Amino acid sequence: MNQCDIGNMLAAIFAFRLRRCDISLTDITVFSQVCKSEGVTFKELAFLCGVSEPSVSRAVHTLRLPSGRGDQISHSGLVRVFQHPHDGRRRMVYLTTHGGDLRNEIERLLCDPNELAEAAGIRFSSAGSDTQRDGAAAD
Numbered sequence: 222m223n224q225c226d227i228g229n230m231l232a233a234i235f236a237f238r239l240r241r242c243d244i245s246l247t248d249i250t251v252f253s254q255v256c257k258s259e260g261v262t263f264k265e266l267a268f269l270c271g272v273s274e275p276s277v278s279r280a281v282h283t284l285r286l287p288s289g290r291g292d293q294i295s296h297s298g299l300v301r302v303f304q305h306p307h308d309g310r311r312r313m314v315y316l317t318t319h320g321g322d323l324r325n326e327i328e329r330l331l332c333d334p335n336e337l338a339e340a341a342g343i344r345f346s347s348a349g350s351d352t353q354r355d356g357a358a359a360d
Contacts, residue, residue: 232330236323244283247272251280251314255300256324259315262305266314281314299323 233249250270255261258269263281267274284300299320305311316324330336 232327236327236330245280247276248280248283251277252284252299252320252323255314255316255320256327260313262311262313264311284320 230249230253233253234246237244237249247270250272251266254266254269258265261269263274263277266277266281270277272280281300281302285298285302298317300314301317302312302314305313
């Protein structure tokens with residue numbers, strides 16, 4: 222994993238955190254790969270994410286389902302699945318409009334280091350030399 226991939230993953234984690242979503246790292250990894258390669262198959266996702274096909278299937282299921290849990294903002298409807306046009310056994314994953322919106326939010330976080338830091342709960346002092354995490358005092 223290169224620095225760009227790590228930055229993308231962190232931005233994705235913080236974007237989901239901003240939406241207060243209860244979602245696993247595998248789900249976020251799968252979502253990030255779909256953002257990079259719409260139309261990717263479950264088998265390709267498993268390879269790209271370094272997980273099993275059943276793990277991809279669970280992640281895609283989570284990313285598709287409506288969430289009706291309390292005050293959590295739904296992370297559902299981020300992806301949709303279609304049968305491969307030439308092989309009915311293969312399924313391809315695409316972003317929905319909501320998924321595209323979240324991808325744009327992640328890209329925005331990547332373009333603005335201050336906003337990414339804010340999403341991570343890191344505040345910079347006015348002098349710029351001290352940082353602190355939410356709820357923790359600077360040393």
